[in-house]
Amino acid sequence: MTNNLLLKVENVGIQFGGLKAVQGLSLELFQGELIGLIGPNGAGKTTSFNMLTGVYKPTEGEITFDGKRTNNMSPHQVTKSGVSRTFQNIRLFKEQSVLDNVKVANHSLAKHSIFSSVFRLPSFFSGEAKMEEESIKFLKIFGLDKYKDELAKNLPYGMQRRLEIARALAAGPKLLLLDEPAAGMNPQETKDLMELIALIRKRFDLTILLIEHDMGLVMGICERIYVLDHGQLIADGIPEEIRNNPKVIEAYLGEEVTE
Ligand SMILES: Nc1ncnc2c1ncn2[C@@H]1O[C@H](COP(=O)(O)OP(=O)(O)OP(=O)(O)O)[C@@H](O)[C@H]1O
Numbered sequence: 001m002t003n004n005l006l007l008k009v010e011n012v013g014i015q016f017g018g019l020k021a022v023q024g025l026s027l028e029l030f031q032g033e034l035i036g037l038i039g040p041n042g043a044g045k046t047t048s049f050n051m052l053t054g055v056y057k058p059t060e061g062e063i064t065f066d067g068k069r070t071n072n073m074s075p076h077q078v079t080k081s082g083v084s085r086t087f088q089n090i091r092l093f094k095e096q097s098v099l100d101n102v103k104v105a106n107h108s109l110a111k112h113s114i115f116s117s118v119f120r121l122p123s124f125f126s127g128e129a130k131m132e133e134e135s136i137k138f139l140k141i142f143g144l145d146k147y148k149d150e151l152a153k154n155l156p157y158g159m160q161r162r163l164e165i166a167r168a169l170a171a172g173p174k175l176l177l178l179d180e181p182a183a184g185m186n187p188q189e190t191k192d193l194m195e196l197i198a199l200i201r202k203r204f205d206l207t208i209l210l211i212e213h214d215m216g217l218v219m220g221i222c223e224r225i226y227v228l229d230h231g232q233l234i235a236d237g238i239p240e241e242i243r244n245n246p247k248v249i250e251a252y253l254g255e256e257v258t259e
Pocket of ligand 1: 016019021039040041042043044045046047048088213
């Protein structure tokens with residue numbers, strides 16, 4: 001891991017009508033880190049992701065990704081700059097094949113020009129073949145290659161969750177934002193997925209910010225953890241510090257804090 005600052009969030013906030021959904025949020029992600037973002041329901045985790053990906057424009061503060069201010073970028077521009085995400089509620093092209101779901105994301109990496117694709121020049125076909133090969137490589141990593149011709153909607157739930165991550169990865173991000181990637185999975189599927197997340201981080205030299213409701217799970221794989229409650233950061237630190245932090249314990253009162 002190097003010491004390069006990849007994402008800097010400074011005093012960021014957003015208000016919906018009278019509700020300050022997030023306020024004064026500051027965080028730093030260094031290249032290669034796997035960081036958790038946790039907090040009780042409604043704490044502002046997904047809203048934070050929406051600000052980091054250009055879906056919501058912060059009403060205050062600065063977001064700098066890879067040296068560029070992204071506050072006013074569109075979601076497409078943010079993706080192009082190297083940020084990919086998955087969603088809490090799976091969003092796949094359900095009527096398309098598993099392979100096509102990944103190919104669509106991989107498209108931005110294709111080298112052939114619009115000219116060559118319109119006129120179906122040889123470079124278009126070699127570009128297509130390369131893209132398909134690349135996409136299958138991503139599917140293999142996630143154990144999805146055997147489903148490549150299935151419609152996405154026909155995949156078992158846990159596999160759909162995996163496909164979402166494969167698709168996000170195929171866009172070639174530097175930063176991957178995962179919003180509760182294990183939601184709805186059984187314990188074994190969850191464990192396998194977490195191991196996979198740790199593996200792709202290393203293999204693709206990724207930086208990952210992970211929202212996860214299950215504290216034990218986050219503590220098992222993340223190097224540092226940020227904790228949100230009622231839209232504000234109440235703690236950040238290594239898992240051991242977070243586990244013993246009275247503010248965190250209070251925020252999660254009623255929920256078990258386990259490893
Ligand atoms: N577009 C919106 N308009 C109005 N309020 C919103 C909007 N988006 C989020 N909120 C509110 O902002 C607050 C934070 O919501 P958010 O979804 O970010 O929480 P969360 O930490 O992701 O929760 P959960 O763990 O339940 O997914 C909530 O009170 C929510 O109702």
